[in-house]
Amino acid sequence: xxxxxxxxxxxxxxxxxxxxIKGISTLxxxxxxxxxxxxxxxxxxxxxxxxxxxRQVRTRADALSQARHEGxxxxxxxxxxxxxxxxxxxxxxxxxxxxxxxxxxxxVADLTPTSETLQAxxxxxxxxxxxxxxxxxxxxxxxSFGDFAASLGEYAGEARVRMAALICFDALLPLGDQAxxxxxxxxxxxxxxxxxxxxxxxxxxxxxxxxxxxxHLTFLRRGVDQWLGWAGGFSSQLGLSGxxxxxALESTLGPWQGGFKQMATFLDAFTDTYKHTGxxxxxxxxxxxxxxxx
Numbered sequence: 073x074x075x076x077x078x079x080x081x082x083x084x085x086x087x088x089x090x091x092x093i094k095g096i097s098t099l100x101x102x103x104x105x106x107x108x109x110x111x112x113x114x115x116x117x118x119x120x121x122x123x124x125x126x127r128q129v130r131t132r133a134d135a136l137s138q139a140r141h142e143g144x145x146x147x148x149x150x151x152x153x154x155x156x157x158x159x160x161x162x163x164x165x166x167x168x169x170x171x172x173x174x175x176x177x178x179x180v181a182d183l184t185p186t187s188e189t190l191q192a193x194x195x196x197x198x199x200x201x202x203x204x205x206x207x208x209x210x211x212x213x214x215x216s217f218g219d220f221a222a223s224l225g226e227y228a229g230e231a232r233v234r235m236a237a238l239i240c241f242d243a244l245l246p247l248g249d250q251a252x253x254x255x256x257x258x259x260x261x262x263x264x265x266x267x268x269x270x271x272x273x274x275x276x277x278x279x280x281x282x283x284x285x286x287x288h289l290t291f292l293r294r295g296v297d298q299w300l301g302w303a304g305g306f307s308s309q310l311g312l313s314g315x316x317x318x319x320a321l322e323s324t325l326g327p328w329q330g331g332f333k334q335m336a337t338f339l340d341a342f343t344d345t346y347k348h349t350g351x352x353x354x355x356x357x358x359x360x361x362x363x364x365x366x
Contacts (some may be wrong), residue, residue: 075137076144077110077130080355084108088325089343095324096240096317097233099310104233107352110359117359125366133362143208144358146279150201150208151350153275188247191336192258193266195242196292197276198346199299202238204279205350209357214281215291217298224302230356234349239307240317241345246336249313252304259293 074082084090085108097104107113114126114133137144203220206212212219227235243251247258264285267273273288280288306312314332321335322328328335339345 073138073145075134076148076351076355076358077113077133077137079148079351080108080110080113083348083351089345089348091324092241092321092339092343093233093237093345093349095321096237098320098323099240099312099316100233100236101310102228102232104230104349110355113352113355114359114363117356117363128366129359129362132365133358136362137358143211144354147205147208147354148351150205150276150279151347151354153272153279154198154201155344155347156272156275188258189261189266190270191242191246192255193262193270193292195238195255196259196262196296197270197272198238198242200280200292200295201276201346202234203295203298205354209354214279217294220295221298221302224299224306230349230352234346234353235303235306236310236312237345237349239303239312240314241336241339243303244307244312244314245317245332245339248332252300252307255296255300256293259296262289262292264289 083106085106090106093104093106107116110130110133111126114129115121118125118129120126136142203217204214206220206223207214207216210219224235239252243255247254267285267289277288281291282288318328318332318335330338
């Protein structure tokens with residue numbers, strides 16, 4: 073299994089994902105720097121370019137990353153599972169969007185959840201993965217809702233930009249500017265059937281606290297409740313909206329001719345925002361700990 077820093081070294085320097093993150097980061101104070109090399113990250117954390125010190129930190133970081141009792145690898149597995157769900161959900165919505173024009177496809181599209189229900193369920197899984205990754209990295213129980221809610225206010229850099237992307241890409245663009253106010257109601261319409269149709273659920277189910285679909289649905293809703301309180305304030309603070317998100321994305325991706333929902337579907341199907349910034353954030357926390365232990 074690859075170490076966290078090996079995963080960081082494999083991240084792309086420039087592609088659609090990087091351009092999308094760069095675009096949305098213009099809305100977040102402090103922005104985002106696409107660090108894709110372990111040595112660069114270690115130097116950034118240390119504030120030093122001493123080769124021997126960087127080597128020592130990397131050695132310690134790799135040991136922590138590979139230790140079975142540590143949660144860094146499991147945190148990355150959560151982001152990977154969510155990324156697979158994002159791409160699959162984007163594909164399902166593309167299918168639903170063309171269903172009206174293609175009768176043979178429409179029969180399949182009719183079997184999928186409504187676009188908004190699927191989007192709300194997918195968003196809840198991303199929030200759950202964020203919370204579980206936080207608990208894994210920090211050695212906390214998976215149901216540490218209060219600790220997770222408190223940590224959101226301390227998010228910076230990659231993590232802060234990831235949350236801005238989550239709000240814009242997975243809430244405001246596909247569900248409208250009142251998405252955060254509507255989310256609780258939409259999640260109320262998500263049941264066992266919808267949950268089982270989410271591509272990532274099979275991969276995430278074993279990592280979700282509780283046994284069975286009902287317990288997992290309860291966990292997802294509780295996690296979103298914790299996240300929503302912070303997300304609403306964060307969104308208001310930055311003045312986030314679907315229009316601002318599209319304008320920010322156009323600054324790096326170029327002019328967009330479609331609607332907001334089509335943009336959200338495009339981002340789901342063709343970018344890896346959550347995984348990319350997730351690897352960066354986990355790597356940073358790992359390096360910070362390794363540096364403190366040297």
